[in-house]
Amino acid sequence: xxxxxxxxxxxxxxxxxxxxxxxxxxxxxxxxxxxxxxxxxxxxxxxxxxxxxxxxxxxxxxxxxxxxxxxxxxxxxxxxxxxxxxxxxxxxxxxxxxxxxxxxxxxxxxxxxxxxxxxxxxxxxxxxxxxxxxxxxxxxxxxxxxxxxxxxxxxxxxxxxxxxxxxxxxxxxxxxxxxxxxxxxxxxxxxxxxxxxxxxxxxxxxxxxxxxxxxxxxxxxxxxxxxxxxxxxxxxxxxxxxxxxxxxxxxxxxxxxxxxxxxxxxxxxxxxxxxxxxxxxxxxxxxxxxxxxxxxxxxxxxxxxxxxxxxxxxxxxxxxxxxxxxxxxxxxxxxxxxxxxxxxxxxxxxxxxxxxxxxxxxxxxxxxxx
Numbered sequence: 135x136x137x138x139x140x141x142x143x144x145x146x147x148x149x150x151x152x153x154x155x156x157x158x159x160x161x162x163x164x165x166x167x168x169x170x171x172x173x174x175x176x177x178x179x180x181x182x183x184x185x186x187x188x189x190x191x192x193x194x195x196x197x198x199x200x201x202x203x204x205x206x207x208x209x210x211x212x213x214x215x216x217x218x219x220x221x222x223x224x225x226x227x228x229x230x231x232x233x234x235x236x237x238x239x240x241x242x243x244x245x246x247x248x249x250x251x252x253x254x255x256x257x258x259x260x261x262x263x264x265x266x267x268x269x270x271x272x273x274x275x276x277x278x279x280x281x282x283x284x285x286x287x288x289x290x291x292x293x294x295x296x297x298x299x300x301x302x303x304x305x306x307x308x309x310x311x312x313x314x315x316x317x318x319x320x321x322x323x324x325x326x327x328x329x330x331x332x333x334x335x336x337x338x339x340x341x342x343x344x345x346x347x348x349x350x351x352x353x354x355x356x357x358x359x360x361x362x363x364x365x366x367x368x369x370x371x372x373x374x375x376x377x378x379x380x381x382x383x384x385x386x387x388x389x390x391x392x393x394x395x396x397x398x399x400x401x402x403x404x405x406x407x408x409x410x411x412x413x414x415x416x417x418x419x420x421x422x423x424x425x426x427x428x429x430x431x432x433x434x435x436x437x438x439x440x441x442x443x444x445x446x447x448x449x450x451x452x453x454x455x456x457x458x459x460x461x462x463x464x465x466x467x468x469x470x471x472x473x474x475x476x477x478x479x480x481x482x483x484x485x486x487x488x489x490x491x492x493x494x495x496x497x498x499x500x501x502x503x504x
Contacts, residue, residue, distance in 0.1 A: 233460075261301045268293075297423060357481045380452055431488065467484075
């Protein structure tokens, strides 16, 4: 297949080398206003549902008045009482915002991983983030101070550090002497690192009491039940930085989709792009799971759904993953806290229930294409 033919698959997002003939049959890849509007409407609807639904009955008009009353220079009496104010601003609102941040980050990271590794089954935990964060959380729960709280809480900080260390170990192992890393060696190194960190975590768990184990498993299953504004403040800078970098690299991901050799022929350094994208996606993923636990399948469900609806171009996929990933996890969390109310289902269980059948469909399609 020629470079021109490959570009026809990628779309307008791929740059053209001098001397190449015109690409025929190229599909437009620019993000349309209708697509942005649909994503915004979906996210807004999910956010409103999350705020409105719950044991405490909050009037929609009262919520609007409460929110408007917080706008500077607007003199409006708050529409909710003291109890309603606490429920809205200290319980539902931070939980909704945190769910949106985590969902958006996991979806964008999943789409980016699938782009750099050319694998439709790649997810944000591919290079060991999950195992590293799990080990960090286990160490914090077992050995850390139980009274720690706030933005500098030991648990999210340890989970974040564990995820970053695991991926750093993956990159160190995946670089052969004198040669560049390949996608295959990165994946294999990630599997090895994940197995090692999981083994250490299991060893620590076996030495502990059932009470500690219950806390560890609760974190591993994922959830937003302890969400607060301090956790939003903790991850917001990392998510914003990571999402910004991935958004800026969306055209380069289109180029990588035609293969490393073709990308190099048009002046794109595939190794460098892969390093930047993976580093940004990993940083954001580590920050997200540090406050939410291990929530699976978001990075597979959302990008593939968008591919089916809007096409494969990353110029569409990355921005739309932000909207739909955030909305998806907000709705999943709504199900988690309402289906068995007053008890909560672990959020990771809800996403697994929704994502496992979807994963099987994707796997089947990948086998057919192979």
